[in-house]
Amino acid sequence: MASSSSSGLTFKLHPLVIVNISDHYTRVKSQTNPPPLTSTSATVNGVEHQQQAPRVYGCVIGVQRGRTVEIFNNFELLYDPSTHSLDRPFLEKKQELYKKVFPHFYILGWYSTGSDAQESDMHIHKALMDINESPLYVLLNPTINPAQKDLPVTIYESELHVIDGIPQLIFVRSSYTIETVEAERISVDHVAHLKPSDGGSAATQLAAHLTGIHSAIKMLNSRIRVLHHYLVGMQKGDIPCENSLLRQVSSLLRRLPAIESEKFQDDFLMEYNDTLLITYLAMFTNCSSTMNELVDKFNTAYDRHSRRGGRTAFI
C-alpha cells in the first residue's frame, strides 16, 4: 500500500492524538447534554439523545523531519462562531505553554470532529497558514459505527488547484500510518484490553504476553490469507490481472527471509544463550535459597539441645 500524498509527505500519527481528540469530544458532549441525575433507576429518556453533536476544535503539534511529518500531541482551542475562526491569542498562549514542556514540537495543523470536511473549515485552514505554510487538517468522525473496519480519522492537506481559472485551495485526503513508541503501545494495550495491572502469577503474565502475540499473529495470518485468496482468484482468471499489484506482492515476498546472515545467527544464538544463562542463574539462586531454608529448619529441629555457640558456615 503506497502511503504517499500528493505533496510527497508521509504522515505518522500517534495514538495519543486520537485518544485526546476523542476525550475532548466526549467531554464537551457530556457537558452540553448533562446525564440524568437519578442514581437509583436508569430511566431511559428518549429526550436525552439530542442529535446535535458539538464540534470541537484544536491544534495538533509534532515534528517534521524531511518528508516525514509525525504528529505527537494536540491541545484544545476555542472556536469563535461569530467570526468563524479560531481564537488566536488563546492559541498563542497555549503554544507558549506547550513549548516549555515539549521544546521540539511545533504546530503542524489543526483538528476537528465531524463526518466530513466543510466549507467553513477552509477558512480556519487559511488562518493557520501563517503559522505553518502547509497545515494539516485532522478530522475524526465521532459517530460509533459498529460495522466500521477502519479508523474514522482522516488527514487532509490543502492543495492549490486551478478551478474555472481561479486558483483555489481544496482539501485533499492523505494516507497516514500509526506510529508509536513502546511505552505508548503498552499503555494503549493496557487500557484497550483492561489487563490486570499487578503481576498476578507467572502463569497469568505468560498468558497475557502470549495472548497479545497470538492476536497479532492471527491478524498477520488473516491478511496473508486475503492476499492468497486474491492471488488464487487471479490465477484462475476470475479477477483481471493487475500487474502493479502483482509486483508489490512479489516484492513483499522477496523480502523474506528477513535476515539471513552468519552474523545474525551468531548474535541470535548468543542472545538465546544469555537468556538460558540467566534462567540457569535464577535456578541456582532458587535452589540455594531452598536449601538454606531446609538446613535452617533442620538445625532448628535437631540442634536445639546441642548449642555449641558460633555457627559453622554451611554455605
Added chain:
Amino acid sequence: MDSAVAQKTWELENNILAAEAPDPSSDSIFYYDEVAQAKFLKDKPWANDPHFFKRVKISALALLKMVVHARSGGTIEVMGLMQGKTDGDAIIVMDAFALPVEGTETRVNAQADAYEYMVDYSQTNKQAGRLENVVGWYHSHPGYGCWLSGIDVSTQMLNQQFQEPFLAVVIDPTRTVSAGKVDIGAFRTYPEGYKPPDDHTSEYQTIPLNKIEDFGVHCKQYYALNITYFKSSLDSHLLDLLWNKYWVNTLSSSPLLGNGDYVAGQISDLAEKLEQAENQLIHSRIGPLGTSRKKEESQLAKITRDSSKITVEQVHGLMSQVLKNILFNSVGQPKRNEQPVSDPMIEA
C-alpha cells in the same frame, strides 16, 4: 472464536472487573458537576479519616499522557499535574499535563518553579472546556519502582495539608517497557504521627540497593490506593479499530534490545544484594529463634523472587524473538503452510 472464549475464562479466573459494556450512559463520568464538587470540597469528609480515599480511577487519556511523558524523560525524573474530581471515596483522574521542571530527587518542592505555568495552563483549560481542578501530581521513577521517596513523602504531606484532595502517582517507564505492563502506583500519605491500624502487605517490588534505605524509612508513612481505568465509549471504539493497524507494532516490538542496559543493571544490583545476604549469613550466630534469622531468610527469598522476575521478563522477550525468527526467517522450506504457525498457539 476460541480466543474470545479463552479470554473470558482467563478474565473470570483473575477476577477482572469487566468494564461495564461502555454505553453512552457510562460516559456520564465525563460530566463535571460543579455544584456537587463544590459541596464535596466544603464538607471535607477526608479531614477526619486519613484513610478516606481508597480507590483511584484513571482515564485512558491521562494514563497515556503520563506514560508517554515519563518515557520521554529517559532516565531523568519528570513530573506533572493531574486534573480530575472526587466521587465518594474515589479520586477520578481525567487528564494530566506535564510541568516544565526537571526533577531530581534532591529538589524539595519543584512545584514552586512551575506555579505560573500551572496557573496559566489551568486558566486556558477552563476556557477550552476542561472544568476540573488539579487533583494530584505525578512523577516518574525511571528504573527503580513505584514508591514515595523521603522528599516525595514530605512534598505530599505538605500538599495534603493545603491542597486537599490531593493524590500522588508514581510511574516507572523503564519497568513498564521491560515487563510489558504498566508500572504505576497511587499513594496518599498519613498525617504526621498517625499510626496505620494494621501492617497491610503491599505488593512486593524490587528496589535497587542504593534506594532501599530511603524506601524502608518511609514506607510506613503512606498507603497505596487501588487503581482502575476507564474509557469512554468512543475511546473503546477507536481503540478497537486502532488494533487493526496496531498489530504490526505488537509483533515487531523487541523488548530485549530496548532494555539491555536495564536488565544488566538489575542483574548487577541483584549480585550486590546477594553478597550482602551472604555476609549476613556468615557473620550471624546461632541465637534464639528470633527476628534476625527470619530477616536473612526473607532476604534470600526476596533475591530469589527478584531473580525469577528478571528471568521471566527475559524469557518473554526471547520468546517474541524466536517467534519472529520462525515467522520471517525460516522460508527455505518448499511448502509453506500457514496452519502450523498459528496452531501451536491455539493449543497453548
